[in-house]
Amino acid sequence: MLTAELGVTRATAGAVAAELAALGLITVDSRPAAAGHQGRPSHGLSVNPAGPVVLAAQVHADGFRAALVGLGGRIVATAPGCGTVPADPAHVLAAVVEEGAKLLRATGRRCVGAGLAVPSAVAEPDGEALNPLHLAWPAGAPVRRIFRDCLTDSGIDFAVPPRAFTGNDVNLAALAEHRHGAGRGSAHLLCVATGHRGVGGALVLDGRLHTGSAGLALEVGHLTVNPDEGLPCHCGSRGCLDVETDPLALLTAAGRAPGPEVSLLQQARDLVRDEYADPAVATAVALVADRLGLGLAGLVNILNPDRIILGGLHQVLLAAAPERLRAVVADRSLWGRSGGVPVLECTLDHNSLVGAAELAWQPVLDDPLGVLEP
Amino acid sequence: MLTAELGVTRATAGAVAAELAALGLITVDSRPAAAGHQGRPSHGLSVNPAGPVVLAAQVHADGFRAALVGLGGRIVATAPGCGTVPADPAHVLAAVVEEGAKLLRATGRRCVGAGLAVPSAVAEPDGEALNPLHLAWPAGAPVRRIFRDCLTDSGIDFAVPPRAFTGNDVNLAALAEHRHGAGRGSAHLLCVATGHRGVGGALVLDGRLHTGSAGLALEVGHLTVNPDEGLPCHCGSRGCLDVETDPLALLTAAGRAPGPEVSLLQQARDLVRDEYADPAVATAVALVADRLGLGLAGLVNILNPDRIILGGLHQVLLAAAPERLRAVVADRSLWGRSGGVPVLECTLDHNSLVGAAELAWQPVLDDPLGVLEP
């Protein structure tokens, strides 16, 4: 077991592994993992493919999604959910939990917790959704508490009590990418992404999400990135990152009228994918990428991350114009020139969902015996 | 001993106190501290007034300063130092250390470490001064190593080896204010200050300085706060916080030509103190305060601090126009309206110096027995 390289002796590593195996979380392979070099080979440790799961869910402007996620961020089963979101959070979350319960019945897996990603800043202690601007929810709705009540009423057989967690979607995406995706190994990870609407940011410091003193940190949407001729923003200013780099901004810059059929994000994605040869589209991408680069440079000056990962439309922009975007970030950040910050794309599918699952897994990882008794 | 309220039992608190007293760091008063209420009174614990000290120093554009600082941030002795700073860091630091050695000889105190504050971002591992723009030093000079070498050569009798620490002046000011000043008790403290030149920021998270992945965080000087008619900045942009809210900006806005006799900061201070009744001065203060408020609001949206403290000229602006500045911060930050962030003045004299001392005290606090044997 190479685990001795985690600053822990073989003795303790073995004890921990035995404990986790006894709880059914991991399996110890009889077949050694890596052979080839001298000495007794290490045991291979792998996540128990029949082990417990958590219920992960995401609500966004265009619908919701539920899934079962195993230890290590592997999605075991998914239910797409419906495409509209009622204005009453309790109704939505009841439907979400119902989908999850169906998945649990279908798979027969044991559920040890639940996590929910929402497109809003989230505050403790009740997981209040502070600004669900893109849902029709009331501001301040205690989403975590509602979610927990839905879980309690669902009849799902939890390891008591039902542990429910809630977080902002971009924050959770960053957490997932840090553990299993493009952010692995980063100590100061900055994630910026367009969700289905608007722009969000997240910061993972030493493996832990930085959400600020009240869960309101990294509201990066209102950095000024186009002071000269910026569009007005609902915040009262103009030229904000939010309105200058979202899907609508790209469509407008390319001279396209948005259609009502699919989400704006999808329309913008399709535009870049299918019509990048069109000079108007390429120009629009360059323009919006420049604005994004300016915003990222400002964040670099304030936060000094060691890596930036981009999601949503921002990821598309990076893929379409990587040199240009990276050059702007380097030129406009004071320290980009000396070394510079890697700017990467997100690599996980459904990273908000996986992040919500990580939230739910956390207490199990912190204290396995406290959560799983039998 | 009320120390039992730190999540530790009376037994351990007593053991720790006894250890610290044995090392000469604190004294246990025979006279009880607080009487009046029932029960056996607690022992009063106070910093040993004859205990060891650290050597703290600050270099800035207009000179340097050395001091001896006891445990708890009390300045024991100060030497003003000279008013000019040579271009060679080794010369400056040799002079600084010489002043410190004089103080040590004069007071007969034991020295257990040394800390230095410089007006530049500082990187590990050698304490490189990355951008000593306002000193004539070469960028990247390994200040911490030079400082340590000067200490070694000084003949000062250290607890071996001479432990030298270096940090950015505003960062260290924030650290000092967090421990002994206006930032006490804050978990997410943001500090913004004009040094003798330019604008700096610092963030103290859960009691620890956040300096970013390479010591470059909180370079807040280049937030855009005057997009419409801003002054050009050496960073290539215009309307930056750095050029819009520094002492020169205030003097210019008030229509005064800066004189060469005293520092710009002092001239700006004097202007506000002596001529605030002049409508031109009051208008200039309001204008610069608005710009500062806009910058602070941007930082609030990104960092979500639970408290902001201001130093240097910014502190003067807050004192002169508190309602106006606080209103701008609240109005322009997305969450200021609901609750809002307290904006306060720094309260410590020589806070950078005290912060440098805190840096030097840290290893003693972490492991008293490891540093102080006899």
Place this chain on the structure above:
DNA sequence: CGTATTTTGTTTAGCGTCGGCACAAAGACA
């Protein structure tokens, strides 16, 4: 003024965690 009560300091015993060590096991190499 003497006793009871309250609060804190101090000592002791106990527990849990972790590192170090010794020994066993399992493959590689000669």
Place this chain on the structure above:
DNA sequence: TGTCTTTGTGCCGACGCTAAACAAAATACG
């Protein structure tokens, strides 16, 4: 086949802390 190298596992002891019991020093009350 025998030795070497590396890892798993069990045992012991050091360390840090908590809890509990006792002593001490003040206030409150009769």
